[in-house]
Amino acid sequence: MPDPDPLPGLNEDEFRRLCEFVYRRTGMVFTEAKRYFVQRRVIDRMAATGAATFASYFARLRTDLDGEVEHFINAFTVNETYFYREEHQLQCLTTDLLRERTRRRSPSLPIRIWSVPCSTGEEPFSIALWLLENWPQVDAWDIEILGSDIDTRALEAAREGVYGKRALMRLPPAVIARYFEPLADGEWRLSEDIRGSVGFSPVNLVEAAQTRPHGRFDVIFCRNVLIYFDDASRRTAAENLYETLLPGGYICLGHTESMSRISPLFEVCRYADAIVYRRPLEDAHG
Amino acid sequence: MPLIRKPPSPPPTGVDPPADPFAGIAAADAADRWAAARALADHPAGVLALADALSRETDVRVREAIFAGLSRAATRQSAEAVLPCLRSDDASLRTGALDALRAMPMAALPLLPQLLIDPDPDVRLLTCEVVRALPPADACALLVALLDRETEVNVCAAAVEVLSEAGDASALPALRRCAERFADAPFLGFAIKVAAQRLQASAPRA
16 A cells, blocks of 8 residues: 655655664654654654755754754653653552562661652652552651752742643542642642652752762652663663662663663563562662 | 651762772772772773773673763773773673763774774674764765775675665765675675665755
8 A cells, every 4th residue: 555645855765764773772663653653753853953855854863963862752752741640650669669668678767769850740749649549558658759850940840739730631530639729720739748748859860979969769760761861871870870779679761761771780570560670689789 | 648758857868989989999899899980980080990990890780880981981092991892702791892882982983993994803893883873974984995895794784784874875886886796695785775775765866
């Protein structure tokens, strides 16, 4: 069957060349079924960068000129964040990860969870809400949740705890009713208790001097950020994350990301709800 | 309200870097060497110590930290430090060196012409992968020159594969000549055909 709507600027060979590069660089896989989707976005990026040909755009992308890799990835990913995004990982947190982390430890030691990057707070607050709603042992432990991001404006917004309707779209109505108060302009504010239960701090993941002061964590949520880094930065960030995990601690990545492609430091753990990565229990590195 | 609490004040104990990474890189304990390798990566005089440590390090994770540190430094000296590992019989060492060089392509660039005429075909083959990380003009120039003199079919195949991504239409004549020289290697002929199609497809249209 012929191409239903061939677009100018991206033929079959160019499509394959692009896909192979994107897979190697980011791990994102585009099959033939996604060709139209890919073509549209490449053409948008060519227009945005003033590239007259695919060849000139591809050269820009390969050399990451003016941060083009980030722009390109953004064109393919859901940039908006919302509560209970990738809920299966939250399920894994309460079903498996915390069970492992609390198996042989004293309740006097706090459970530390890090959301990085946390953007405007939806993820760390989701963790707080999920634990309150879904983890029967939540009252038995001190739990410290920290959200960090390189963008201090995002952190300011996170501290405000005010969200639009779209950010709440995956939350059950009962959860919204319990923890949010409606504001006059169609927005919702998280209750003061929840806002007060999450701390926020600035951090650059590739700077050990910035990650180290945060201490060590039981679980780190680090979703959809390593994909943007070049190889050297990605490895440095992985080492910094490893160093800030307690032995046996877990790291959850975005669904298109694989730590196995980045660093040999971590073990792969396959649970019913998610694949996560663990700092080996017996390992005292760092 | 359940026990979700604000982060404690004062904040938790941070992770301390080693006090003397130059001593730590030779410590008996791998954990100490790992931490030292990371610290040396940020030290102005760390490259020499990392290079020295790489030659004797046996722990895979410490080696990974050394490679990461050297590629982060991204100097000619740090690129030269990983070159001996390209000749290693240990696959993880070869891969680590390759990844490190790919992560600092511009630092490695002055070394690549010599590596691409290295007597060891395995070194030439691995170097083709380092070339992949270069800007198109540099990648094309290096691999076209290689294709015109290379005698090992597998090295040519590696170069062709990289050219199919990193090359441009200026590589087409060299690809044709290579196909003619290796007419009895059908897999290479097929790879060249695919690469040529891709490069031709991206050539400026008349």
